[in-house]
Amino acid sequence: MRKRIVFTGGGSAGHVILNLALIPTFVKEGWDVSYIGSINGIERDLISKVEGVTYYPIATGKLRRYFDIKNMKDPFNVLKGTYQSYKIIKKVKPHIIFSKGGFVSVPVILGGRLNKVPSIIHESDVTPGLANKIAIPFATKVCVTFEDTIKWFKEKEKVVFTGAIVRDEIFKGNVEQGLKDYNFNNKKPVLLIMGGSLGSKKINEMVRANLTDLLELFQVVHICGKGNVKHSLHQVGYKQVEYLTDELPNVVAMTDIVISRAGSNSIFEFLALKKPMILIPLTREQSRGDQIINAESFRKAGYAEVLHEEKLSKDQFLTTIKNVYSNRDQYLMKMDDYEGDFSIQPVVSLIKDVAE
Known part of the structure; x- marks a missing residue:
């Protein structure tokens, strides 16, 4: 049986680049690859150029730290996006969800949890972003780039240090x-x-x-x-x-x-x-x-x-x-003097292990 994976992440190029590095490996190995992103975000433009990926747009709100009148409406967009993600994930039946973060990823992780699909979140920065902070309690594993990031997590058993990853x-x-x-x-x-x-x-x-x-x-x-x-x-x-x-x-x-x-x-x-x-x-x-x-x-x-x-x-x-x-x-x-090898392999291996 072919394995199936859903990727998510967006709002800026930084929340898509790692997914662009990972996707070709899974396409080449015969996985069914889907991507859940926003309707008009940069992720849709970037992923549309990648062969072998089915893109599913959902409603999403922006998670702001400041007052904005849109803050009144966006929680409803997040709820709508969660319902849409739930339906998409139920239809696609992925073995695993991989999230690079950004506000669009929150409904997807929640939709995956409701469908009992395991998920992995990747955090690139030293401190977790707001979207990832919200989603992490519902995730199976969290990959981190900096070892110092581990101290920010209560559930340290969820955290896997994978180091920096650079696309080939x-x-x-x-x-x-x-x-x-x-x-x-x-x-x-x-x-x-x-x-x-x-x-x-x-x-x-x-x-x-x-x-x-x-x-x-x-x-x-x-x-x-x-x-x-x-x-x-x-x-x-x-x-x-x-x-x-x-x-x-x-x-x-x-x-x-x-x-x-x-x-x-x-x-x-x-x-x-x-x-x-x-x-x-x-x-x-x-x-x-x-x-x-x-x-x-x-x-x-x-x-x-x-x-x-x-x-x-x-x-x-x-x-x-x-x-x-x-x-x-x-x-x-x-x-x-930097000793890292920038390989995607640690993340690829973790995805495959969790998807079993």
Whole structure:
């Protein structure tokens, strides 16, 4: 009998990337693969490009830590999504559910519990996210990237340390193809700037305020978020894109240093590919503070420098970029000492064990 698995997770690219890394293994091994996500979220766009996966959209609400009138309506969307998930899971009859988190995952984990289907949740950050905190009591196992995360759990027998996982395709980038695609040359270093799949107003402002100085030193790829491309700034050596999917491995391969948010998936990919980093984590007003903790752990390890958005100035931004590039060999030496292998195998094995 063919095994069946349901994946879930969404709201941002970070809540989908690990699923994209895992899905091909299960498709190749003949599993029936389904994905439950939101109706209009980024996960639907990303998963629609993957062969062998049936996508089921559900209603969902956003779990906010601040007052918003939508907070009155969203609990009903979560209930509706739970009912829809229950029906989908009852129909699909999966042996296992795997969740990467995000608010869309809560109804799916609840729907799985109601159908008595075991589930595994993956937590990438040092501290569990709000959606995962809600869903964890209903899950069978929880995978964590950082060993320090274990202390946040009461039911420690549920927790499995799997380490950082990096999708195979990110290692397959081609430097020459990346340079050709962006009409860059190999005489000037490449600076990659990414503010997350939704973009960052502050990071975009800093890049554009320093653009003339940056282009004297670097060729720049600027991932600025949906709707944030400024066409008046197009020029040689400066490439703006809303976001990258298939092209990303080639772009990262040709990159010398990176400016990024501090989501766990992205920063471990940069570590795996040995790209010195300048991390600008989401502020506590924008998040629960998980990116600040992630960024600080990478700074202490010597992989990155950290800039805090609320204190960021034009001069500090440019000076830090110059310093990190000048001292890049020191960051590369620290990265060489990292002992993890970034394999998906520990998670794949756990899924198969729980699905038995």
